[in-house]
Amino acid sequence: MEHPHPEVEHGARYDKEEIEELFDTGFGYHVRGITVRNDDEGERYVLLFSRDDGPYADQVSAGRFTYVGEGLPDKGDQSPDTLGNAALIEAESDPVPIYFFHQAGDDPGWEYRGRVAVEGHEMVAGPDGEREVLEFEMRHRDGPEADPTATADVDGAAAGVGVDAPEPPAGGFAPEDTTGRKVTETRAGVRVSESFKQSIYERFDGRCALTGIDHPSLLTVAHVLPRTERPDIAEEPGNALLLNWTHHAAFDAALWTFDEAGRLWVNPEYEPADRWMDESLRARHGERLDRLREGGVADEYVGRRNESLSWWPPN
Template sequence: MPVQAINDWLALLEQEAQERNISVDTDIDGRIFHFHLGDDPGIIGKVRYSEKKERNYENEQGLTHIWHRYNREKDRIRDGSERNVVNVTLDIWEKDEFDPKDHHFIFLTEQMIAEDTYSKGDQKIHILDDGKYKGPLSKYVDDWDSIFEYAAGEASPTPTTTSEGEIDTQSQETDGDVSAPDDLSGTVREDTQTQVRVSEEFKRAAYDQFENQCVLTGIERQELLTVSHVLDRATNPEIAQDIENVLILDWTHHTAFDAGLWTFDELGRIWIKPQFDTESPFLRSSLIDRHGEKIDALTDVGEEYIEQHNDELQWWPPR
C-alpha cells in the first residue's frame, strides 16, 4: 500500500480530475505505478516522496536536494508503454501527510525522465527555498494544469508556476543562465528565451574526450559532472555541439567557471580571479593553490573559444 502522503496526493488528483471532467484511475498496482489519467491513451504515473526531516545533506553551495532514481519509470519507457510515463515527486516533511498548504509536488513528463536523467534514472532536484527548486526536473512545480495538459496529449505543457534556476548534471547545462529548463533533443526552440539542446551522442563524445572525469579534480562520478560549455550555447548555438567548445567539470567548478572565478589560457594554465578568496579547503586546494598550473586536458579546448571567453572577463588580462 502507498504511504499516506501518496494517498493524500492521489485524493487531490481525483478531485482535480473530477472538476475537469477527466477520467482518472488510482486503483492500479500501487507497488510501482499509482494512477492512470486521461484517455487515448493518457498517462500512467508513479508518485515518489522525499521527506525533509531525512535530508541532512548539502552540496558545496550549501543547497540541499531531492535525489531519486527514476528507474521504474525509465524501465517502463524503454519497454514500451501505450501511455506516456510520468512521475510526481512530493516534497514533504514526513511520509504520513501531504498538505498542499505546506508541501509541494514536482511533475516530470516522459521526455524529462527519458532525457534529463542518467542511464539508470538518477537525478537531483536542488532546493532553493520552500517550493523553489532548480535542475532539469524542476520545470513543473505545484502545477495541476500541466499534468492535465500532458494527459490530454500536449507534448510540452505550459508551466503555470516556475522554478528558479538550474543546476544540472550530465544531462543539463545552462552555461551561466540558471533559469532555463533543458532537455537533450539537440534542437533549438523558442520559449522565454532561446534554449539550445545538445544531443546524447554529443554528450557521450564529450565524456569520452575527457575520459569521463572532471579535468580539474579527477572526479569520475557522472552524477557530479556536467558538460561545460566555454562559450555559452544560448548565444552561440552554432558551436553548441563543437567538441572544442566543451570540457567536463564537476558542478562546483562548472559554476565557478561560469561565474568567472577562474579560467585558463590556450596553454592550459589555470588563472584565478585576483579578488577570489575562500575558506573552503576543497576550493583552495583545487583552484586557488593551483594558480598557474598547466593541465594538458585544457588544451583540447579551441584557442579561439577560450580567448573569446577570457576577453569577456572584466579582470582579464590579469595585472
C-alpha cells in the same frame, strides 16, 4: 530507467527503503533534500524532498511553489556550488526529470507529488534574517497541482511526451551534430543532444578536466562560450569540456578560467573559505594542467571567453 518512472504512483506514500528500491539507489543514514542521480543510461535525474517540520517553510501545494536549497541552518549563507543546488540551477536551462516527495506533519513516509520543473532561483534573506538562502521557483508538471496553462518542458522529450520546440529566430542556428540531430532552443534555453554530451564524456575519458573526478553523477558538460549566447556553436566539440558540477558553476560564474596553454587562472577577487575550492583553484593559480591543454578545446573560444572577463589578464 524509464522516465517518468512507471512504478511511482502520484499520491502514494513510500518509506525510505521503498524509494531506494524503486530508484535502485541508497541514501545512507537519512534522506537528503536534493538527491542527484544518473540512471543506467547515464541520464541525470533528481529526487527532491520537503518536510513540513523541516528547517525551511517550503510552500509546496500550489501549482507554482518555492523550495529552499540545501545547506545547514547554522553553517552560514547557502552556496550555489553544492551538488544539489548546482543541479537545480542547471535544470533551469537544461531540464531533467525531478521527482518530488513531501512529508506532511506526522504522516508516515513520503507522499509522491509528481514531477516538478525549476523556473528560477535567487538568494534571499533566510527565516532568521541573519543569512542568505537559495530560493528556487518550482512548478508542478503533472498531477492535480499542475498548472494546465503551462507549456511542456523540454525534459518531456526524455519522458516520452511530445514537445514542440519554438521556431528558431530569424537567420536560424540549429547546426547538425554528428548524428544529424539538431540543437533545440526552448523557452528554458538551448538544449544539446545526448549524443553530443556522450561524445564529450568520451573525449575527456569520463573525468573532470580540472580535478579528475570520474563519478558520472558528479559530472556535467560545460561550455566555454555560453550556449544561450552562442547557440550556433552549442554542439561544437571545441566549445565544450567536462567538469564536476561545483567547478562548472564556478566556471560559469567567471571565478576561474584557463588559457590556450592549459594554465589555470583564478579571479583575483575570489578567495574561497572552503578548503576544497581553495586547494583545487586558488592554490593552483597559474599551474599548467594537461587535461585542460589536451582536451581539444579550441583556442579561439578560450581566447574570446577570456577577453570578456573583467579581471583578464590575470596578475
